[in-house]
Amino acid sequence: MNNYDRLAAQAERKLGPIRADLLGGLTGRVLEVGVGTGVNLPHYRNAAEVIGIDPSDVMRTTLTAKLEDPSFADRPPSVQVADARGEQLPFPDESFDAVVCTLVLCVVDDLDRTLTEIRRVLKPAGRLVFFEHVRNEGVVGVAQDLLTPLMRRALFGCRPNRRTLERMRALGFDVLISHYQLRPWPRPPANSPYFGGVATLRHRGEA
Template sequence: MTTTAEANPRLESRSGRFFARYYDAMTQRAEEKWGRPLRTLMFGELTGDILEVGAGSGANLPYFAKADSLVAVEPASEMRRQLHRRAAEVPLDVEVVDAWAENLPLPDDAFDTVVCTLVLCTVTDLPAALSEIRRVLKPGGQLVFFEHVRSPGAVGLMQDVLAPLWKRAAGGCHANRRLLTALRDAGYRVRIHEIVRPWPRYPTNTPYVRGTAVPLPADRDR
């Protein structure tokens, strides 16, 4: 079954619609080289109730083999059309929700795991999105993520310079987002499992980090 919640009124840009339409074609080479094994590693053993934030065109859906339930949130209409098609092809019952990460129309304490892959670089208000993820996680739940982060050194400085242009060209992606710092500031305990520097390597999105983040109890946040 698939359903759609009420959409956030924030408008999609023309570049965002173009990016969504051709994203799968642009990432096909990376998917064949390292994307599929990585998805199997990250999601194949996840159980319980799972929320994927920014599910895109649904590339992750076939890999949630042991999940009890899956809610897939995606605000981009072009991506969501593809997501609906893929949701109908997997054996798991997937609920598709039209919403932004900063305002999830979902109940508190509802999910064992929240999944984010290459999406937290695009959210407009990262602290709000991390707060929403924390809200919908069950006590003891986890955020599983694979995201690119700002590089140290000269590459990071280049990302700072390119960030405004890249944001307009790549569907709102922030080339220099300091995600790990933001997670810790939001009260998560972060565990980095792997730093990934695939080839070919583009200066706007390297390195990638695979990790988990667990919300700390409120009295230990600071």
């Protein structure tokens, strides 16, 4: 287990069942944006193929080593790892049945560009499955705005004031939020609330 996995292990006791519920029913070809060290892979119970992208050499090297280990058998039948960013996905239009983002949309450099690319590569009936933290309301949200520059430096680019759900809707997604509205622990104190759910494509002509 590398340092990243070790630090995340306590939070995964609560997040693991959520990942399983969100991802277990996905079928066909799945793209995971920000695959990291592969914590989601055991939960793709029905996916035919998973392509995970990550711009971090360290994360990709760690995951590749895991995939080459015969003991890491709890994974989809086909897994590929690629060096890519969410803002520029190297895949054709309408090529995935689902795109998965878990705790990654807070760190991408350009959220709107990433969501636009996700929309492009999804099939018309495809789904964006997500678990993310977003900007809070009221005084907490203002505090998040003030803390964001510091947290970006301290937490690998994390932006606690991202209006992720709002941007999904503005960029052509219909968002169905599940009951996963929680405060996992341990977590940075400014990161809340968390939401999990599914977003589908709003087609042209729909309000």
